[in-house]
Amino acid sequence: MIDGALQRKAISGEFQAEIDVTDGGGVQTYRFSWTADPLTFRDVISLWRWNEHLIDFMCELIRTSGLQGYVWECPPVTQESLNRQFEFTLISTGKPYHNKADPSSFSEHFSDNGCEDDVAVFYNLGGDATLVVPEPVGTLTDYRDLHRFLKNGSRGHKLALFQTLSETIKAELSDKPLWLSVAGSGEPWLHFRLDTRPKYYQYAPYRRP
Incomplete structure (x- = not known):
């Protein structure tokens, strides 16, 4: 405690x-x-x-x-x-960081197979973090942050997201520290970060390797 x-x-x-x-x-x-x-x-x-x-x-x-x-x-x-x-x-x-959802920054990584529970995994622009991102279900999908995803997302999409997180963490684990977080101040769409450094961390006890 x-x-x-x-x-x-x-x-x-x-x-x-x-x-x-x-x-x-x-x-x-x-x-x-x-x-x-x-x-x-x-x-x-x-x-x-x-x-x-x-x-x-x-x-x-x-x-x-x-x-x-x-x-x-x-x-x-x-x-x-x-x-x-x-x-x-x-x-x-x-207050939440964003007033509305906009997945356009990630759209090139999304699939086009019609599945409602898809999750994308890709590197960020700087190449120093892996992002795990739930794909939009339709044009009105509001996954602007974790709160909205948990409120609006289907149970299947939530399960798929955490299952994908499990697989991605296992693939990324090494003898070097891995930081898992949701920051969210940048793009107005939920994305989990697997970082090699605590780039956007706010909680001081977790910044130390």
Whole structure:
């Protein structure tokens, strides 16, 4: 538990969450357990591939966090640190960064096969980060940020996104730190970042390798 934090707990089936709340609710750190055993990064990356219940639980906790604008950040992970307890932190940004969704900056990477749950994976323009991006379902799709995706996206699209994250993290893991986050201040479309440095990180404890 973080010093000075208020702690909330949530249960869904065999999964439990402990949420440390600081800064008047503006910073929320989530940790999980399964049948009372803490979940590690190794566990969660694997479970995202096949355990729909855990994905549902995490998505619902984030969606009902009470925050409207926020960033989502994980501590850095390497092959050697996979057995540390998994956690992520939501940091309030106050208002959402964007007033409307616009996926056009990513459109060249989207498929054209008519599937409603497609997820694109590609490098950013600088080539120093891998992006995992849910593709629009139609012209009115509003995935401007994580909050809107969790509110508007289908269950199938959420499952597909986290399954793709699992596969991408496994492919990117090495002996060098990998930072997984959603920043969102740039393009007005949800994109998870797998970075080699904490480029846009706001939560100071996670900036250290």
